[in-house]
Amino acid sequence: MSEAIPPRDAVVAQLFEMFRRSGFEGVSISDVSEATGLGKSSLYHHFPGGKADMAAAVLEFARMWLEAEVVAPLAAEGSRAVRVDRMLSALDTLYGGGSKPCLLASMLLGDNASKRMVKSAIARWVSALAEALVDTGVSAPEARARSTIAVSQIEGALIVARALDDKAPFRQALASVRASLLK
Amino acid sequence: MSEAIPPRDAVVAQLFEMFRRSGFEGVSISDVSEATGLGKSSLYHHFPGGKADMAAAVLEFARMWLEAEVVAPLAAEGSRAVRVDRMLSALDTLYGGGSKPCLLASMLLGDNASKRMVKSAIARWVSALAEALVDTGVSAPEARARSTIAVSQIEGALIVARALDDKAPFRQALASVRASLLK
DNA sequence: GTCTATAATAGGATAGAC
DNA sequence: GTCTATCCTATTATAGAC
Numbered sequence: 001m002s003e004a005i006p007p008r009d010a011v012v013a014q015l016f017e018m019f020r021r022s023g024f025e026g027v028s029i030s031d032v033s034e035a036t037g038l039g040k041s042s043l044y045h046h047f048p049g050g051k052a053d054m055a056a057a058v059l060e061f062a063r064m065w066l067e068a069e070v071v072a073p074l075a076a077e078g079s080r081a082v083r084v085d086r087m088l089s090a091l092d093t094l095y096g097g098g099s100k101p102c103l104l105a106s107m108l109l110g111d112n113a114s115k116r117m118v119k120s121a122i123a124r125w126v127s128a129l130a131e132a133l134v135d136t137g138v139s140a141p142e143a144r145a146r147s148t149i150a151v152s153q154i155e156g157a158l159i160v161a162r163a164l165d166d167k168a169p170f171r172q173a174l175a176s177v178r179a180s181l182l183k
Numbered sequence: 184m185s186e187a188i189p190p191r192d193a194v195v196a197q198l199f200e201m202f203r204r205s206g207f208e209g210v211s212i213s214d215v216s217e218a219t220g221l222g223k224s225s226l227y228h229h230f231p232g233g234k235a236d237m238a239a240a241v242l243e244f245a246r247m248w249l250e251a252e253v254v255a256p257l258a259a260e261g262s263r264a265v266r267v268d269r270m271l272s273a274l275d276t277l278y279g280g281g282s283k284p285c286l287l288a289s290m291l292l293g294d295n296a297s298k299r300m301v302k303s304a305i306a307r308w309v310s311a312l313a314e315a316l317v318d319t320g321v322s323a324p325e326a327r328a329r330s331t332i333a334v335s336q337i338e339g340a341l342i343v344a345r346a347l348d349d350k351a352p353f354r355q356a357l358a359s360v361r362a363s364l365l366k
Numbered sequence: 367g368t369c370t371a372t373a374a375t376a377g378g379a380t381a382g383a384c
Numbered sequence: 385g386t387c388t389a390t391c392c393t394a395t396t397a398t399a400g401a402c
Contacts (some may be wrong), residue, residue, distance in 0.1 A: 007367080025208040026293040028395060040397080042368050050397065105342045106292060109284075110209040115346075122346040148343060148352050149336070149359055156339025159288045160331060163298075163305040169331050176332055190385080211377060223379075225386050233379065 008046045008057075011036050015058045020103040024055055024112055052113060059117040062103050066121055069094070071128040080136035084181050087129070088174050091154060098161040098170025105155055126151050133181065150177045191229045191240075194219050198241045203286040207238055207295050235296060242300040245286050249304055252277070254311040263319035267364050270312070271357050274337060281344040281353025288338055309334050316364065333360045 014035050018027045029051060033040050047053035073086035095102065104121055107114045126147045133143035157173030197218050201210045212234060216223050230236035256269035278285065287304055290297045309330045316326035340356030 022293040023206055023208065025206065029397080030395070038367090039369055041370085041399090044397070045367060051395095101292075102342075104346065105288075108342065108346055109289060109292065110205040118346050119348065122343060126343075145355060148355060149340075152339035152343045152352055152356055153332070153336050154339065155342045156335035156337065157332075159285075159291065159338045159342075160305060160309075160335045163287065163291055163301050165302065169335055172328060172331060173335055212379080213377070221385090222387055224381090224388085227379070228385060234377095 007038070007042075011038065011043070011046060012057050012061050015054050016061060016103060017100075019055065019058050020101045020106050023106045023109050024051075024114065025110055027051075055107065055112075055114050056117070058103065059107065059114055059121070063117070063121055063124075065094070066125060070125060074128045074132040080132065081182055083132045083136070084178060088178060092174060095158055095170065098158065098167035100158075101162060102155055102158050105158070122151065129181075146181060150181055153177050190221070190225075194221065194226070194229060195240050195244050198237050199244060199286060200283075202238065202241050203284045203289050206289045206292050207234075207297065208293055210234075238290065238295075238297050239300070241286065242290065242297055242304070246300070246304055246307075248277070249308060253308060257311045257315040263315065264365055266315045266319070267361060271361060275357060278337075278341055278353065281341065281350035283341075284345060285338055285341050288341070305334065312364075329364060333364055336360050 011032075015027075015032065018031065018035060029040055029043060032038075032043060032054070036043070043054075044050065047057065049056070069090040070087050073090065074083050076083065076086070078086075094100070104118045107118050126144070129147040129150060130140070130143040133146060134140055138146070153173050154177060157170045161167055161170040194215075198210075198215065201214065201218060212223055212226060215221075215226060215237070219226070226237075227233065230240060232239070252273040253270050256273065257266050259266065259269070261269075277283070287301045290301050309327070312330040312333060313323070313326040316329060317323055321329070336356050337360060340353045344350055344353040
C-alpha cells in the first residue's frame, strides 16, 4: 500500500502545467526532461509516441478531471445552486483563482492533432451544465444558450485575468456566471 | 499614386494571421518565408530583430487597429447604442464572425516578451469601453466591471466557437454583450 | 525504467553576391 | 531588397548499456 506515485502520472501532472502555460509548440522535450528530472529516454519509455503522445495523455487526464470534478458534481443531487457551486468551486481550484490558463484553450493553437479532444471536452462541459439546468427547470434551448455563455465567460476571464495580471476579472466572472445560471 | 503595397506591411498582415492562429512558438521563419514568398534574408532585412521583431511589429499593428477601430469609434459622438455597435461591428469583422482567434490571446502563451504589449492592449480596450459607458451615464466602477466582463465574454466566445467549430457561440456572445452594455 | 551518447532534422540567424 | 548558401543551435527521436 505504500506504493509511490506511478512516475507516469507524476509526469502527466507536470505536463499538464507545462502545456497549459505554453501550449503544444511551446514545450520542448528538454523542458520536460528538466522539469521532471527524467532523462529523454525515460520519457520516451513512458510516451512511445513522443510529444504527441504526451499531449494526448494530458488531454485524457483533463477529460477524466472534467468527468470527476464537473460532470459528476453537476449531475449529482441537490438544488441548482448547490450543483453550480460545486462546479464553480472545482474550476476556481483548477484555474488557481484565475492565475492559471485553461489547458483546452492553450491546446487549441496551431494545427494540433489535439483539436478533436479539445472539442469533445468543451462540448461535454457545456452539455453537462445544460443538463443540470434542464434538470432544475430551465428549457433545453435556454439551458444550452446559458451554458455556452457561461463557459465562454470563464474561458475569456482567464485570458483577461492573465493578460492584466490580475485575478479580479476571474473572480468577477465566477460571480457573474453564478448569478446568470441561478437566475 | 500607383505605388504597390509596401512589402513590409503586406508581410505584417500575413504575420498577423499566422501568429493569431498558431501563437509565437507555432510560427517558424520557414513558415513565414513560404507564406509570404520572401526569402529568409528578405525577412531579416525588414525585421532585423528576427522573430521577436516580427511579433512586436504585429502587436504594434494590432495596437493601431484597436485605436482606429475600437477606441476612436467608442469615443466618437453618438448614443451608447451607436458607439457600442460600432465596436461590435469592427470586432465581428476582425474575428471573422467567430472563426478567427484573437491575436492577443494567442500571444499570451509561454514566456513571450510580448506580454507587456498584450497587457496594454487589453487594458486600453477595457478602458475605452468603460469610458464610453461613463460618458453615457454609467458610474465609473460599474462601467469598469461591465467592460471587463464584456471583453472577457468576447475572448471566451472566440475560444468556444473555435473549439466547437461553430460560429454560433460568438454570435450569441456579441448579442449578449450588446444587451448587457446597453442595459 | 533509467541513463549516456548520438543521430537526424528543423529552426533561427548571418554572409555576401546581385 | 532579394536571393543562394551556410552556420550554429535546439529539438525530436533512437540505440544500447545498466
